[in-house]
Amino acid sequence: MNNPPPEDTPAESLGVPAPPHLLRRIWLNLRSYPLLSVFVLLVLLVIPALTADWLAPHDPTQGVIMDRRLPPVFFGGTWEYPLGTDRLGRDILSRIMYGARVSLSISLVGIFVGGLLGVTLGLLAGYFRGWIDTIIMRLVEISLALPAILLALVLAAASGPSFQTIIIVVAFVLWALYARQVRGEVLSIRERDYVARARVAGASHFRIMVRHILPNVANTIIVLATLQVGSVIILEAALSFLGLGIPRPTPAWGMMVADGRQLIVSAWWISFFPGLAITLTVFSLNLLGDWLRDRLDPKLEIV
């Protein structure tokens, strides 16, 4: 790495901001208008997930034996199969569309379950403190100490992969993050005057937590949830890549990447397009999450 130019700091300390570079301006625009991310998400994730039954050109599970391993349209293929076919003659585009359904439903349900659990426990821990807090925070530490894929391995080995297994894994990974973040904020919110006044006015603990404290952590929860959709999609894809995801024949993106792994020499498109779908989706989700964070909760720092 080169040494940074020595004239770096003076300009800043004089308060003269350097004019933004062209690339940076494009970047800033991308960030301040999440339209592009929303568009990519709609096209890649939401619309296919909702309408695959009508829009998908082919059956995602029934292949045409004569049409095995056909290349995508600009690589010697035809518009019949725009992204080519896999080793069983199934249309990759249709499978990606159906795969969006798996990614979307698992991330939404998983985040909902994990978020609900984590927010509830975080509220309880931060509000009541004392032994409740101690127990919940111990559980948080334990949960953070057990890496997700390991839990998935044990669960899959014990009960076999299924929708429920994946939701349990996802919820188990996520709840601790919500609990820790929410608890930290509740600790300071509960000391505010309006909480004390509500208390004096005779509000119950439940009412204070739900009506007075929860709305104040809502932004954090929303940002956290948005930022996590991407990592949950990657987690689900990794599980289904390993064969621990939704059982066949339901198409999932990670499983499709795994299907093409042995064939990269002869048919690169089988793995390439589903992986590209994951990347673009998660990238847009992260951009959107960053944008939301800047708007709603700039203090939140998640690594």
Added chain:
Amino acid sequence: MQRYLVYRVVQSLVTLLAISVIIFGLSRLSGNPVDALLPDNATPQEAAVVMHEWGLDRPLHVQYLAFIRNALRGNLGDSLKWPGETALGMVWQRLPATLQLGGFAIIISTLIAIPIGVLAAVNKGRLFDSFGKMVALLGQAVPPFWLGIVLIWTFSVHWNVFPTSGRGGFEHMVLPAIAMGWYQVAALMRLTRSSTLEVLDNEYIKLARLKGVPEWRVIWVHALRNAAIAPLTYFGVIIGYIFTGSVVIETVFAWPGTGLLAIEAIRARDYPVVQAVVLTFAVVFIIANLIVDILYAFVDPRIRYNDNEQSTP
């Protein structure tokens, strides 16, 4: 300091205990383990004999205590798939391969992430900063297993620079290590950037500049030395990711480590081996975090007096 040490050690032991309960509980939830051992046409009497032999007719807590006693002696049962091998023995055989690849991946990602993070902080709000942010966003968006496949296609199939898979010399490690470390680069880079920004604000940096210390020395020696503390604590998390990631990456590259062993064991429904892999990973992860925390407390006195707030970022 001593109180903190004792506290952290006890805490790690409790965590380990809880994980052992989870693993044991799941193994019993999954139905009767005897079913896997017996032929389909076994009579109930035969099943009862086998259950008695394996101690499965005893109450659950007795079984759990026996499991812990054996585990403490290093006995996690025998492999069902590979006859004559103990579950833990299988893990130990495969562990060096995983450690080698993981270590290399950590080195590569650190060498990439720290300079980018520092440069992004120094050039805050400029082009390089945006470049860094792009790297971070891409790092978190590209699934490692797909990156591995794309790397194989590009560098092994297309250009024929590196071998496609397997364990061998240095050239076998390059692609899997990049695929494994890529995800870490993003997090490590962001951490380095924010901690460098904080440090650059300090008086002693201004003093160093006033004294006429060359700018590169101010940044790469004076600032980095303190800015590196925060990313350092993140290494506990990274080691966890490396083990988790080994499952995926070793599958992609057919790298004969513990991650691949876990997948082979699951496909063969070899529960003792899965259990041994997961327990080993958990132990390594917990010990790594413990060491990192202790080092951190050593470096930064504030932690010692601030009981449990910031063990890992």
